[in-house]
Amino acid sequence: MSIKLALAGDTMLGRGVAQSLLRAPPGTLFSSAVAEAIREADLFVLNLECCISERGAPWPDPSKPFFFRAPPSAVDALAHLGVDCVTLANNHALDFGETALSDTLGYLEEAGIRTVGAGPHVVAARAPAILVRDGFRLAVLGVTDHPSDYAAGPTRAGVAFADLRRGPSPWLGEAIRSARVRADAVLVTPHWGPNMTTEPVPHVSAAARYLVEAGATLVAGHSAHVFHGVSDRVLFDIGDFLDDYLTDPVLRNDLGLLFLVTLDGSHLVRLEAVPLKLDFCHTRLAGGEDGAWVRRRFREACGSLGTEVTEEGGRLVVSMR
Numbered sequence: 001m002s003i004k005l006a007l008a009g010d011t012m013l014g015r016g017v018a019q020s021l022l023r024a025p026p027g028t029l030f031s032s033a034v035a036e037a038i039r040e041a042d043l044f045v046l047n048l049e050c051c052i053s054e055r056g057a058p059w060p061d062p063s064k065p066f067f068f069r070a071p072p073s074a075v076d077a078l079a080h081l082g083v084d085c086v087t088l089a090n091n092h093a094l095d096f097g098e099t100a101l102s103d104t105l106g107y108l109e110e111a112g113i114r115t116v117g118a119g120p121h122v123v124a125a126r127a128p129a130i131l132v133r134d135g136f137r138l139a140v141l142g143v144t145d146h147p148s149d150y151a152a153g154p155t156r157a158g159v160a161f162a163d164l165r166r167g168p169s170p171w172l173g174e175a176i177r178s179a180r181v182r183a184d185a186v187l188v189t190p191h192w193g194p195n196m197t198t199e200p201v202p203h204v205s206a207a208a209r210y211l212v213e214a215g216a217t218l219v220a221g222h223s224a225h226v227f228h229g230v231s232d233r234v235l236f237d238i239g240d241f242l243d244d245y246l247t248d249p250v251l252r253n254d255l256g257l258l259f260l261v262t263l264d265g266s267h268l269v270r271l272e273a274v275p276l277k278l279d280f281c282h283t284r285l286a287g288g289e290d291g292a293w294v295r296r297r298f299r300e301a302c303g304s305l306g307t308e309v310t311e312e313g314g315r316l317v318v319s320m321r
Contacts, residue, residue, distance in 0.1 A: 001184065002269065003136045006041035007259040009222040009238030010049040012092075013070035013077060016244030020281040021070075026077035029242060031284035034258065037274050038081055041260055042133045045140060046241060047191060047222045048078075048086040048093075053103035056096030061149065067095040075111045085129050087142030089117025089159045090191040090223070094150045098157040116189070117142020118152070118159045125152035125160040126171060128179045128186075136263075139183035141175055144191035145207075146223075164192055164207040173214040185217035185266050193237070196251055197224045199304065200236040208234045217266050225253045229301030230318050233268060235259060236305075241276070242283050254278045255286055255294050257316075273298060273316040 013021070020029065027035070038044055050068035052075060058067045078086070086108065094101055101118060108115050119125040128139040144150075145164040152158030162169035179186045188211050193204040200208070204221070211219050212233050219234040227239030239256040247254040258274040275286035275294035286294050291314065298316050299309045310317045 001134075001136050002262060002264040003043065003133060003138065004041045005138070005187070005218075005261045005263065006038045006044040007220045007235070007238055007261060008044070008046040008241035009227070009256065010225060010243065011046050011241045012049045012068050012243040012245070013052070013074040014050045014068035017242065017281045018070050018074070021073050021077065026073065027080045029077050029282055030081065031282075033285045034276065034283055035081060037258060037260070037285075042136075043084045043131050043138060044082055045085045045087070045187065045189065045220075046083060047090060047189065047238075048088055049090055049243075050074075050092050051094070051096050051100040051104045052107045053096060053100035055103060056100030059095055059097060059149075066092075068092045069096050069100060072107055075107045075113070078113055079111050083113055084131055085114040085116065085140050087117040087140070087189045087191070088115055089125070089142035089144040089189075091144065091147050091150065093118045093159050094157075101157055114140075116140050116160075117144065118157075120157045121155055122152040122158070122160075125158060126175055128175065128182075130183055137183040139179035139186045141172075141179060141186065141188045142190075143172055143188070145193070146191075164190070165203045167206070168210045173210065176211065176214040176216055180215045185263050186215060187218050187220060188216045189220045189222070191223045192221055193223050195223065195225055196248065196253070198226055198251065199228055199301065204236065208236065217263065218261060218268060220259070226251050227257050227298065227301070229298070229303070229305045230271060230307050231302075231305035240278055242281070243278065244281050252293060252297075255290055255297075257294065257298065271318040273318075275314070275316070
């Protein structure tokens with residue numbers, strides 16, 4: 001039994017994107033070509049890098065530079081794209097406190113969008129979502145290695161935190177093994193490592209090996225804001241999907257990838273990467289020099305990890321072992 005997944009990275013719907021949502025329909029945040037590519041997939045999972053609420057106060061951390069909160073209409077943008085599940089295990093889920101996180105969970109549930117990686121207590125935050133399509137059962141687990149202040153507790157709302165810098169986290173390995181019993185495949189989507197890096201740092205590489213050995217069918221990471229290469233079952237960083245961020249002229253965080261991954265049972269069969277251009281609060285397919293830059297950069301990033309990439313119809317293709 002096979003299934004195709006669409007995977008997107010950091011999706012920030014606050015600040016300038018929130019202002020865009022007040023002026024225009026949610027569908028205008030993405031080009032029709034991007035939406036069409038997503039519709040090829042049976043299931044769509046992304047990292048939601050903000051809370052969705054009109055309430056709450058900024059997290060009391062004087063060293064935290066950015067706070068992201070989207071209006072309730074942001075849910076319509078996710079629904080327009082057909083998002084099935086989001087991970088909230090990241091460093092922005094609690095930007096406006098537990099009240100805003102609770103609102104986020106509520107709005108997404110009302111829209112029929114599943115969540116992982118955050119909850120009203122640690123058991124809920126660590127729990128997988130089981131997505132079912134045509135009899136195929138996909139377990140999704142979310143986890144973040146920062147910040148520890150956002151970690152859920154026995155009676156405290158927060159995110160699924162694991163200090164991956166210190167090595168394997170027993171609860172995470174057990175969660176993967178438990179999910180494998182309940183599902184045909186397990187997707188782990190970690191928010192790990194520092195921002196603006198072009199390759200996985202050592203603790204991320206070590207954590208990736210641990211996740212695969214624990215039984216993850218696929219690992220799809222994010223946090224760097226720059227896409228990384230692919231090795232075996234691991235997409236080290238998907239990059240960004242939608243935001244209003246400043247662009248680094250060298251690292252080009254305004255260029256990204258939408259991943260389409262085909263699974264046959266618990267086996268990865270094929271991976272396609274669709275080049276994207278992130279304009280201010282709008283995402284479209286990357287063409288011309290932008291598309292060429294993405295294709296060159298992805299081949300180089302994968303090559304450094306021993307992975308071969310071919311090109312078919314403007315898409316980057318990795319045949320999985």
